[in-house]
Amino acid sequence: MRLEQILFSQGFGTRRECAALIAAGHAEVAGCIVDDPDHDVDTAGLVFAVDGQLWPYAERALVLLHKPAGYECSQKPRHHPSVLSLLPAPLRRRGVQPVGRLDEDTTGALLLTDDGALIHRLTSPKRHVAKVYEVTLKHPLDAALVQRLVDGVVLDDGPAPVRAAACEATGERTLRLTLTEGKYHQVKRMVAAAGNRVETLHRSAFGPLQLGDLEPGRWRWVDATQLEAPAGV
Numbered sequence: 001m002r003l004e005q006i007l008f009s010q011g012f013g014t015r016r017e018c019a020a021l022i023a024a025g026h027a028e029v030a031g032c033i034v035d036d037p038d039h040d041v042d043t044a045g046l047v048f049a050v051d052g053q054l055w056p057y058a059e060r061a062l063v064l065l066h067k068p069a070g071y072e073c074s075q076k077p078r079h080h081p082s083v084l085s086l087l088p089a090p091l092r093r094r095g096v097q098p099v100g101r102l103d104e105d106t107t108g109a110l111l112l113t114d115d116g117a118l119i120h121r122l123t124s125p126k127r128h129v130a131k132v133y134e135v136t137l138k139h140p141l142d143a144a145l146v147q148r149l150v151d152g153v154v155l156d157d158g159p160a161p162v163r164a165a166a167c168e169a170t171g172e173r174t175l176r177l178t179l180t181e182g183k184y185h186q187v188k189r190m191v192a193a194a195g196n197r198v199e200t201l202h203r204s205a206f207g208p209l210q211l212g213d214l215e216p217g218r219w220r221w222v223d224a225t226q227l228e229a230p231a232g233v
């Protein structure tokens, strides 16, 4: 593929801007500056650099962000900056979007992609992607609360009870809750319906993807094949 086309497809600007970037010596392939926009490059396994920063060539962008509190997932945020502001310009230009949403005050694993079909698949209720939440509660918990969340609680948009796929107490006021749906404010509403209140909420895993040691506000590339690992519960 022509280098200009590669930079264009990866979000580095218009075709004309990409050609100008390359001609001005900002792009490197295999450690060498390439200043010919028409230079033909094999995209298989390609890692190129722009202004010294490395970029893997990805037909579709797929990244995992550690969302900090104080950011909105909406495209048109109203009170706080958008999570998209935490990503570099080429990813934003490619039109990456969050896969589902986390509340403004929720932290943790947020997947973003420019692959609309993948967003659709991963958010489909049929797919049952397991999402793991670490919950801090206002009041001390007891075994009955855990049981209620596993047995199912009725939410205001009921009537069918909504169940946690898994739930375990991790401390006096902390829970680990696994959900396979993604209803609006689901954890907060379930915990309220079970008689307690969420103080803080953190998503530690989305399907097979764990946050691991990714710092708040940082992101990393994800290989789509990683999502093929068993995701349901």
Ligand code: URA
Pocket: 101, 102, 103, 104, 106, 184, 185, 186, 187, 188, 189, 201
């Ligand atoms: N459930 C909630 O209540 N909030 C989130 O951000 C995610 C799940």
